[in-house]
Amino acid sequence: MYTLKIIPRTLHFKQPAGTSRGVxxxxxxxxxxxxxxxxxxxxxxxxxPLPALSCDDLPDYPRLLAEICEKTAANGYIDYEGLRPYPSILFGLETAFAHLQANSLQFWDTPFSRGEQGIPINGLIWMGNFDEMYRRIEEKMKAxxxxxxxxxxxxxxxRELELLAHIRRHFSAADIELRVDANGAFSPEDALRKLTQLNEFQLHSIEQPVRAGQWEVMKxxxxxxxxxxxxxxxxxGVNETERKIQLLDTIRPQYIILKPSLHGGIQGSKEWITLAQERGIGYWVTSALESNIGLNAIAQWCATLQPKMPQGLGTGMLFTDNIDYPLHIEGDCLWFHPEEKIPDFPTYLQTI
Incomplete structure (x- = not known):
């Protein structure tokens, strides 16, 4: 028998996190x-769930979450098929069961979970004015x-092209890999022109140049x-297997980026990977502004994939009131230190 207690919390960013959808x-x-x-x-x-982005960012989310948790606790297992439309809830339940079953924050036995190896990550430059972004780029390069x-x-x-030019003046493509994320900001009419201009800087890739849902444009x-x-x-929101296949076969992207909170939990992300690999499509894993609880779960799973290319796992460190976890960014890698003391969660979560 299980019990499931829900503890809502509001986290505060150390500095405003700017995206094309707002701050x-x-x-x-x-x-x-x-x-x-x-x-x-x-x-x-x-x-x-991320506001105005997650497919399960719903007005009655707290009620829905409570109902699903009550049913899951009574059943003693996760209804993966029934929860496909609710990836953030599915991810939260997966995380809780993985923690309980491992009786440790080391959900799987990997060099990462043993503290022997870090996961390479990218340095993320949030949107801001020119001077802010310039300073952040300088900090990441120095780090x-x-x-x-x-x-x-x-x-x-x-001005964005100027920022990229600044990086390339100091570091070649062999020294620093450059990725950009447009968050759907380009219009279909000028996207290819902008991609051509960006190509001057020998970029590794661009994420989501035009807004989602325009499959033929993206193709x-x-x-x-x-x-x-x-x-x-x-x-x-592409949660069913057949729809995933249809999307990949239509667009044929070079890469997909997997965020378990948004893209079907860990189980759904595994399905995306299988389908992508069958089609010769690459991938990497990214967190989606979770606290250290979510970040640890994503990183522990990501480590089982033995990633070689940089992943997007730095965003769990953004909050002033995060929960202490044995996660640390050292150089350009995320590390897990299993010897560090962790909170007694049943006590700790009652006090926050």
């Missing part, structure tokens, strides 16, 4: 405390990141772009 100052999450009533073992999960991802689409395109861009395109928002 985040706070982040609403729901922690799940899963307890085995016979053994007393527990697991903690995190449900964190030793070998891969930098720049969010674009918030300031004048010519044409993926076929004609001078450098690779990665899908992100395009995957949101």
């Amino acid at each position: 985040y100052h706070t982040r609403q999450v729901w922690y799940l405390l899963l307890t085995d009533t016979e053994t007393g073992q527990y697991g903690v999960g995190e449900c964190a 030793g990141f070998r891969c930098i991802k720049v969010k674009i689409g918030a300031i004048e395109f010519e 044409e861009l993926c076929a004609t772009s001078p450098f690779p395109i990665a899908l992100d928002e395009e995957l949101i």
